[in-house]
Amino acid sequence: MEITSELFRKAYEQMSDAVFLLQGKSEIITSNPAANRLLDQYEVNLDDFCTFCNGYTSNFEERTCLGCSLRKRVDNESFQLFLNLKVGKNIPFSASYTLIDEKAGISVLILRNLTQQQHTEQLLKQKTMTEYVINAQENERKRLSRELHDGLAQGLFSTLIELRKIKYMTKKEDYESSLSEMDSMLATTLEDIRNMAIELRPSSLDDLGIFAALKAYFKRYEQLFGIHVVFVSELYGTRFPASVETMLYRVTQEALTNAAKYADVGEIEVYLFKTKQSIVLEINDQGIGFSPDHFTAQGSGLGLLNMKERVELLNGDFELRSEPQQGTKVLVRIPIEPKGGRTT
Ligand SMILES: Nc1ncnc2c1ncn2[C@@H]1O[C@H](COP(=O)(O)OP(=O)(O)OP(=O)(O)O)[C@@H](O)[C@H]1O
Ligand SMILES: [Mg+2]
Known part of the structure; x- marks a missing residue:
């Protein structure tokens, strides 16, 4: 028990999350070093967070004050809010508020900086999107390559064979039928090229x-x-x-x-x-x-x-x-x- 509480004390002192033990609405009984640093760096007033925070994230909006979970002191629920750095910027935090002694009115408020987590999420999303776009492009290229090879190239190849045969033809009828064959093959290939161009982008x-x-x-x-x-x-x-x-x-x-x-x-x-x-x-x-x-x-x-x-x-x-x-x-x-x- 001794060892465990000593370890908890160390964790409390060394953790990067800001922990405030509060009495009543906002009196700080104690806070860990991370919480003290937060008070130094951010415009925070526990009496009225409202003046300083830039809205919290609800199911409906990224930044809203409507039904603020912090004002309502919603027990045991974590939510995202935005705090102002003294030097200006808005930083996203996750907050959770837990009532640990109802009679004495003691609660614990924990704030965690979400900047890094959000950055990683954004990078991941971007990566997935890029992979998706590259895949889609590759698939489209494969389809085009197949169509060029199996459709257009075959059509032209058949016409070429027909053309080469003409050299060896002696009869006028053969010659004429071959020409009409080539005419219709080229017309089909031309139509295919037009259709392909329209399909690509009309x-x-x-x-x-x-x-x-x-x-x-x-x-x-x-x-x-x-x-x-x-x-x-x-x-x-x-x-x-x-x-x-x-x-x-x-x-x-x-x-x-x-x-x-x-x-x-x-x-x-x-x-x-x-x-x-x-x-x-x-x-x-x-x-x-x-x-x-x-x-x-x-x-x-x-x-x-x-x-x-x-x-x-x-x-x-x-x-x-x-x-x-x-x-x-x-x-x-x-x-x-x-x-x-x-x-x-
Ligand atoms: N109008 C529809 N009627 C019936 N089933 C459909 C209809 N639209 C889509 N589907 C079903 O949904 C599946 C997924 O459609 P989706 O367009 O995502 O892929 P696909 O047509 O199979 O392949 P791709 O579009 O990538 O060539 C289809 O395979 C088919 O089973
Ligand atoms: Mg489909």
């Missing part, structure tokens, strides 16, 4: 905006998959920032490709509209659906993740609703910033 997206680009995409989609697209939008001619238009286009493309691959439907509905606060994109199919909480992706499984990332990068909300046999709905909401802001 020029209509830059020149005419999201409405026109989607219209053109739906037309190609209907021809390719035989699935009818019902497009409802009043945004003809409305322009949004390039990042928003690209996101709307890519999300629609992925959702429609998924529907063609998995949903087994003959029709898809796409709604694109603007409210006062946001741009909304909704894509519905009444197909076979799936269970978003437990499913095994049938392809590489990057599509849904990609959509979510793209939307969240623009501070938007991404929602996927689906159930087996109940169809699938993809819902995207992008906030419109006040005039002069990002998305208006």
Whole structure:
């Protein structure tokens, strides 16, 4: 017991967390060296933290004073708040308040500096994001390389063989049939190159905006998959920032490709509209659906993740609703910033 309390005393003195033993609302009975250093460096007044702290983090906001856990002296709950250094900066702390003797009104307040922890979290998040972007780029390159090799290069190679054969032809009919064969092979290859260029980045997206680009995409989609697209939008001619238009286009493309691959439907509905606060994109199919909480992706499984990332990068909300046999709905909401802001 002696040894244990001696060890606890050492821990109390050497730890980097600031520990205050308080009586009543704010009288400090004792504090450890880290707490004394904190009082030296920060503008702290235990009588009224409120004057000095810069808000705490609730479930709704990063910095708020509404229902402050410190003011309420919420027992045994840790929360994040921000303290002012005497030299100016705001530093994030985690705080916890525990009532240890209710009768005598004694409690312990522990404050831990979160700067390093938040820095590490940020680095990790950045690293994951970079890895994700690199992976996505690599996958796209693989797909392009396959398409160049298996599609375009094969088409040109066949035409080349046909061309070489001509040298040895003696009959006019053979010669003419070969020429017409080459004509149609080159026309197909040319069409493939055009389609690939459009798929990479349709020029209509830059020149005419999201409405026109989607219209053109739906037309190609209907021809390719035989699935009818019902497009409802009043945004003809409305322009949004390039990042928003690209996101709307890519999300629609992925959702429609998924529907063609998995949903087994003959029709898809796409709604694109603007409210006062946001741009909304909704894509519905009444197909076979799936269970978003437990499913095994049938392809590489990057599509849904990609959509979510793209939307969240623009501070938007991404929602996927689906159930087996109940169809699938993809819902995207992008906030419109006040005039002069990002998305208006
Ligand atoms: N509209 C849909 N109807 C039915 N199932 C769907 C639909 N959309 C997605 N799914 C299911 O969700 C899975 C994950 O979709 P996701 O787009 O993430 O990956 P993927 O299409 O399998 O591969 P990738 O998009 O990377 O080529 C799909 O494999 C499919 O099982
Ligand atoms: Mg997909």
